[in-house]
Amino acid sequence: xxxxxxxxxxxxxxxxxxxxxxxxxxxxxxxxxxxxxxxxxxxxxxxxxxxxxxxxxxxxxxxxxxxxxxxxxxxxxxxxxxxxxxxxxxxxxxxxxxxxxxxxxxxxxxxxxxxxxxxxxxxxxxxxxxxxxxxxxxxxxxxxxxxxxxxxxxxxxxxxxxxxxxxxxxxxxxxxxxxxxxxxxxxxxxxxx
Amino acid sequence: xxxxxxxxxxxxxxxxxxxxxxxxxxxxxxxxxxxxxxxxxxxxxxxxxxxxxxxxxxxxxxxxxxxxxxxxxxxxxxxxxxxxxxxxxxxxxxxxxxxxxxxxxxxxxxxxxxxxxxxxxxxxxxxxxxxxxxxxxxxxxxxxxxxxxxxxxxxxxxxxxxxxxxxxxxxxxxxxxxxxxxxxxxxxxxxxxxxxxxxxxxxxxxxxxxxxxxxxxxxxxxxxxxxxxxxxxxxxxxxxxxxxxxxxxxxxxxxxxxxxxxxxxxxxxxxxxxxxxxxxxxxxxxxxxxxx
Numbered sequence: 001x002x003x004x005x006x007x008x009x010x011x012x013x014x015x016x017x018x019x020x021x022x023x024x025x026x027x028x029x030x031x032x033x034x035x036x037x038x039x040x041x042x043x044x045x046x047x048x049x050x051x052x053x054x055x056x057x058x059x060x061x062x063x064x065x066x067x068x069x070x071x072x073x074x075x076x077x078x079x080x081x082x083x084x085x086x087x088x089x090x091x092x093x094x095x096x097x098x099x100x101x102x103x104x105x106x107x108x109x110x111x112x113x114x115x116x117x118x119x120x121x122x123x124x125x126x127x128x129x130x131x132x133x134x135x136x137x138x139x140x141x142x143x144x145x146x147x148x149x150x151x152x153x154x155x156x157x158x159x160x161x162x163x164x165x166x167x168x169x170x171x172x173x174x175x176x177x178x179x180x181x182x183x184x185x186x187x188x189x190x191x192x193x
Numbered sequence: 194x195x196x197x198x199x200x201x202x203x204x205x206x207x208x209x210x211x212x213x214x215x216x217x218x219x220x221x222x223x224x225x226x227x228x229x230x231x232x233x234x235x236x237x238x239x240x241x242x243x244x245x246x247x248x249x250x251x252x253x254x255x256x257x258x259x260x261x262x263x264x265x266x267x268x269x270x271x272x273x274x275x276x277x278x279x280x281x282x283x284x285x286x287x288x289x290x291x292x293x294x295x296x297x298x299x300x301x302x303x304x305x306x307x308x309x310x311x312x313x314x315x316x317x318x319x320x321x322x323x324x325x326x327x328x329x330x331x332x333x334x335x336x337x338x339x340x341x342x343x344x345x346x347x348x349x350x351x352x353x354x355x356x357x358x359x360x361x362x363x364x365x366x367x368x369x370x371x372x373x374x375x376x377x378x379x380x381x382x383x384x385x386x387x388x389x390x391x392x393x394x395x396x397x398x399x400x401x402x403x404x405x406x407x408x409x410x411x412x413x414x415x416x417x418x419x420x421x422x423x424x425x426x427x428x429x430x431x432x433x434x435x436x437x438x439x440x441x442x443x444x445x446x447x448x449x450x451x452x453x454x455x456x457x458x459x460x461x462x463x464x465x466x467x468x469x470x471x472x473x474x475x476x477x478x479x480x481x482x483x484x485x
Contacts, residue, residue: 044334051330105331106372106416131411138414139376140331140383 045104049074052143065147067098075100078114079147087155088178092185096126096150098143105139108132111146118184120157120168128153129163239284245295245365246281248483254279254473264444265475272440272473278483279473286417288479289472290375290382293428295365296470296481297435301346302357308347310466311434312340318381318431325384335377338370376416382424383413385431396423419477429454435468440482442475 049069056067067079077098083089095114101107111133113126121129132141132149141149162168170177223231251273258265280295282288301308319336323329342364349357365371386393390405397408400421412418413427429437433456441450459467471482 048330048334051328055328055330106376136411136415138379138410138416140327140380140414142328142331 042102045100045102046074048105049100055142056144059144063148063151065144065151067143067147070097075102077109077143079111079143081147081151081154084151084155088174088181089154092181096147098146105141108134108137108141109143109146111150116184116188118164118167118181119154120159120162120164120171121153123163127163129158129161235284242281242283243366244283244285244291244368244371245362246283247362248278248280251276251279251482254480262444265442268442272442272482275484276440276471276482277485280481280483282478282480284478286419287372287375289420289425290378290428291365291371292472292479292481293432293435293437293470294371294374294378295361296437296472297432297468298342298346298361298365299353299358300468300470301343302361303346303349303351303354304465305347306463307434307466307468308343310462311432311468312343314433315339315343315381318384321388322380322384325387327380327384332377332380335373338373339377342374372416378428379414379416381431382420382428383409385427386413386423389427389430393423393427420479425454430456432456433459434462434466435470438469438471439479440471440473442473 053069053074064082064084065079067077070076070078077100079096079098081094081096083092083094093115094117097110097112097114099110101109111128113122113128116124117126123129128150130149130153132138133146157168157171159168159171167177167180170180251269255266255269255273258269280292282291282295297311301311315336319329319332322332342361345360346357365374386397386405386409394405397403397405400423401408401412403411408423412421413424425437425439429435436456436459437454439452439454441452443450471484472479473482
């Protein structure tokens with residue numbers, strides 16, 4: 001990676017483009033890491049996450065996904081996914097949390113929908129059933145590719161193993177699905193914001 | 194699959210849990226819970242073992258099969274005519290990659306010319322990974338680590354220098370180092386599968402009933418996934434200087450069958466830059482073999 005990522009170590013949790021100078025984030029994330037069994041240096045994990053952040057911020061692609069560390073802890077991020085065009089989720093915007101383990105990227109982050117999401121593969125707590133976040137995880141995934149995978153899951157659910165049976169059952173009836181989805185979404189953003 | 198799983202509770206050393214489940218299928222197929230528990234017990238037992246074992250006399254391999262698989266004992270005897278030692282890899286699904294890694298680096302020890310060629314090859318492959326859409330930061334640390342390992346090999350006083358082998362053993366027994374390098378080789382193999390998608394596609398469809406992309410995503414890149422011919426062939430092509438001979442031990446054939454994996458353009462490389470290694474395979478597992 002060209003250049004120095006140090007300046008991106010610091011985040012203030014306000015949002016992209018508002019990162020200010022300082023050194024709090026690195027120390028905070030190290031403190032977080034040292035409280036758990038460490039298999040690789042937390043500096044390495046921090047470096048990786050900083051690279052991911054830089055890549056996300058410099059890729060000005062308008063693909064409906066974004067993410068940024070939540071507050072000054074680089075091990076916890078908040079992501080946003082906007083449903084893909086041409087799917088029932090088009091224009092719906094969901095917030096997700098990504099929690100990175102100290103052995104990231106050997107273990108996947110824990111990713112959950114924070115905005116309640118009506119979907120066959122998402123349960124009522126926001127847990128997501130997606131193989132790449134579990135047994136098919138690989139270190140070649142990045143925050144961006146994770147969010148893109150979830151975005152494509154929205155439009156192409158795996159109805160064979162649903163976490164939300166009702167949503168899976170309804171999926172084949174697009175009109176009805178859209179009606180329930182819209183109602184649930186309005187409830188969700190209404191109560192959440 | 195082999196039949197010995199039926200008679201032998203210690204079959205964990207002969208076949209992995211999945212193979213055993215197939216072997217016992219029929220009258221009293223174990224329940225899913227039993228299979229999961231058995232797999233977990235193998236995993237726990239394996240976690241006690243080093244990622245890369247030390248060199249052992251070939252007779253230790255034979256000991257695995259005595260009583261459990263008489264057919265394999267005679268195959269081992271045949272192997273013993275041309276091979277003297279075995280080096281065991283942990284049975285964690287990464288054994289092919291780890292054996293490849295260790296075999297490659299061990300054979301680069303004390304061969305500066307071969308080291309330079311290997312280093313350049315991997316460096317060039319980094320560019321191919323980027324071209325294929327991998328973000329540089331997902332592999333750059335691992336690539337740097339590998340280059341450092343190769344540099345250490347280059348600085349050794351001579352081929353197979355004993356203290357350098359010991360250093361390499363401890364480096365590849367360190368989980369962080371070892372798994373970083375395995376992860377890199379998995380990306381390299383996956384990228385090569387993608388570069389030669391047209392060639393590999395029929396094999397992938399035949400064996401896994403899925404497309405190339407989903408094969409890479411489900412079976413090549415994730416850690417702990419076992420390797421098949423496609424992966425072995427892709428990795429040898431990608432690394433080019435490494436030629437792998439695999440001796441197959443299976444109970445249903447008369448003699449151990451050897452298969453070679455060698456890059457198409459390996460012939461263009463000078464012999465001084467080439468590396469030959471041999472592995473022994475029995476259902477579900479690879480170890481390194483040493484010729485006499």
